[in-house]
Amino acid sequence: MSANTPKFCFVVHPLSLDDVARYEPGAKGKGAPIVRKIMEWMPPWNAVHVTGVRTPDGRETEGWFVSAPLLPEQMMEFPREEVYARILRAIEIGVEMGAEIAGLGAFTAVVGDGGVTIAERSPIPVTTGNSLTIAAGVQSFFRGADEMGIDPAASTAVVVGATGSIGAACVRLIAPRVGHVILVARNATRLAKFHEQIAPELPCESSFTTDISAAVRRAQLILTATSSTQDVIEPEDLQTGSVVCELSLPHDVSRRVATERPDVLVTEGGNMVVPGAPYFERVREPGSEFDLNLPPRTALACMSETMVLALENRLEPFTLGRGIDVRKVMEIDDMAKRCGFTLAGMRSFDTAVTAERIAQIREAADARRRVLAS
Ligand SMILES: NC(=O)c1ccc[n+]([C@@H]2O[C@H](COP(=O)([O-])OP(=O)(O)OC[C@H]3O[C@@H](n4cnc5c(N)ncnc54)[C@H](OP(=O)(O)O)[C@@H]3O)[C@@H](O)[C@H]2O)c1
Structure with missing residues (x-):
């Protein structure tokens, strides 16, 4: 390890009951109500020791994934102060291990004010990791368009979750390259206000709606970044040959799309290949690797942002709250590249999207277009 490279911690939590069994194999086969109840009183615990993260110029860091074991819906429903207390305890565990910067995973960055209050109360700087997720x-969104032969400039794009921390910056970054962008969220007042404020700055046509189906039906390119715990993208609404890039965790796209729409490309947008020889070891079972449910050497972009800040010795609250400045997105993207992080290969519904798979999707889209035309 480089002598002065700081260590990091990252707060994780299970996204579903299947996830609980990956964190804690003993939970497999137990009924959902019991598992939920156990999680209500389960304290945060140190789940994973990350080693081997090494930049091409030899800088190295290590860190810990500390679990604040609540499901997304529990994070949203439980008293806010109780959830904050658990997240802060998870960060304290990281500090006890030697971490000097903390990242907030999935709903630990969504709950409340997007990390602002947590950062105020934390003994070390905190980042949500959303800037690198946006980058x-x-x-991934434009790579998907390219793979499917879609010209963005001639297309309508939809950002679902457009008023959110991730969604709002995605609108700004997508707009210069598409023909029209539709902003979608549930809260109509907030959405209208955001659109009024952002529309004059956007170089393309723009509109907004709370009707997700109607927006998706008009689009060739869709990006989802919602805090929904339910499916929001349904197979019936998708255009033939369209692309859905999803950043939300848990996912927004109905699993039915995998079976019912072979003519649509769905891609997970926020995965990165970590430089060096990253190893994710279960703290409770030394020698056994933690299954991140991602390909080898791959981590989420929000985890990667935390690692990059440690490697670059940038011990600061880099990304917090809503209203992320796109200059920060560019900056962390540059830092990540310098540290050797790269965009991971395309994945959809937990499987790699190969060139052969893309060819199949394009063929299915052509066939469906022919049927629709006749
Ligand atoms: N892949 C990664 O590495 C990574 C990293 C960080 C975060 N994430 C995930 O990204 C997602 C967004 O995070 P964020 O920090 O941007 O959250 P956020 O700031 O809370 O924004 C959520 C957005 O989704 C909208 N929304 C919520 N439920 C919706 C629904 N049912 N239909 C339509 N819109 C809905 C919200 O507006 P309304 O409330 O008005 O609907 C808001 O615009 C989360 O799932 C998070 O876990 C992924």
């Missing part, structure tokens, strides 16, 4: 997500 990776926008790159």
